Amino acid sequence: MKSVVNQLCQLQDLILVRDEHRAAGGGEHLARLNESIATLTDQLPDAVRPFFSRLYGRDHVVMSPVHNGCCAVCGMRLPVSQIQAVRQSKVIQYCPGCSRILFEELDAPQWVGAAPTRGEPRKSGLSRFSAETLMIPDLLAGSAEDTIELLASKMETGGFVSHADKLITAALERESLLSTAMDNGLAFPHVRGIEGGSLTLACGVSREPFTWDSEGTKVNIVFLITIPTAVSAFYMRLIAGLTEAFLKEQNRTALIEAETPAALWKALLKATRYTIK
Ligand SMILES: [Zn+2]
Incomplete structure (x- = not known):
């Protein structure tokens, strides 16, 4: 069986x-x-x-x-x-x-982020599952592998998800099924089946587009996303919301021009204000 x-x-x-x-x-x-x-x-x-x-x-x-x-x-x-x-x-x-x-899923990476404390104002939009500490402006990466490694390490050191090494392996396995690179220089590498907690999103941006996959697709805005099974359906809406926000060139440019994690985070929140609730 x-x-x-x-x-x-x-x-x-x-x-x-x-x-x-x-x-x-x-x-x-x-x-x-x-x-x-x-x-x-x-x-x-x-x-x-x-x-x-x-x-x-x-x-x-x-x-x-x-x-x-x-x-x-x-x-x-x-x-x-x-x-x-x-x-x-x-x-x-x-x-x-x-x-x-x-x-039975053995050895799944775990979400280890902090649960919201009582009395804390309810978060909305992207701030529910991402933070300034998960932003990498001026990503110095030349491949999908480098990018996923950098973003997964951010998630681990930021205290969001355990075992960056498992995340990297799982995200690359997913890429091998079908590249997550899309139009407009976007890519959405991700890992499903994270144990517990909530969705987590890290973002890295490169000034110069680089080759993501074997088809030669060029990307410069990458979102690494970890997805607990329970929110699989919401993940589709998140992808649709991000894609819609970055159809607009001005939103892509704002991300690419951000020089600090704070500026990148601000630009990301602004761009997704209406497409991610
Ligand atoms: Zn059930």
Whole structure:
């Protein structure tokens, strides 16, 4: 059964990659991705496919990792016997709360940011998941690898996410499925399945565009984003909001010209004021 769970996780990854590609306004790889999704769905055992399709018809997040004894998507605490069954992976386990297929994710990076303290004013927009300490103006990077390394280290030293090394590996694996470089010099490398907490976003900007992927796409504004499973759907809206904000050349220029982390943070908040709520 383990291999079926792996098959399902692979299919889930592809579905989310396709959805992201669509949310970011990409279209050129859509047909190929849809074809791979159809092929993988066909390859599922007959006993599993109908359940998968029913869940998929309801929501595109079908698989949920078990984190701290709970379903990471709906938060329901799972019986100990079921957690063991998920670990043994002999029979597919469905969450009693949301019906998603449960799987064990070993060794996921963790969100370690500070929870908001009582009495603190409620944050809005991008400041809910990013901060001035996660900004790198004048990024001195020449590749996707360098950039992801610099941004992941910022997240770790800033006390947002543990294990920068795991983040780097996971983000590069995701890039190998499909480049996250988009039009207008933007790229959105990211890591899913972060344990707990909230979404985190770091931003790096380079004066000179550099080559991001094997297709030769040039980028100069990069957002590294870590995504807990529970907020997968919100992530699509975030990508759409960022893409929309940076369709405007003046917003891109404001970012590129920022000389300090404070100036970059200010420019980013201003540019996304209306597109990210
Ligand atoms: Zn659930």
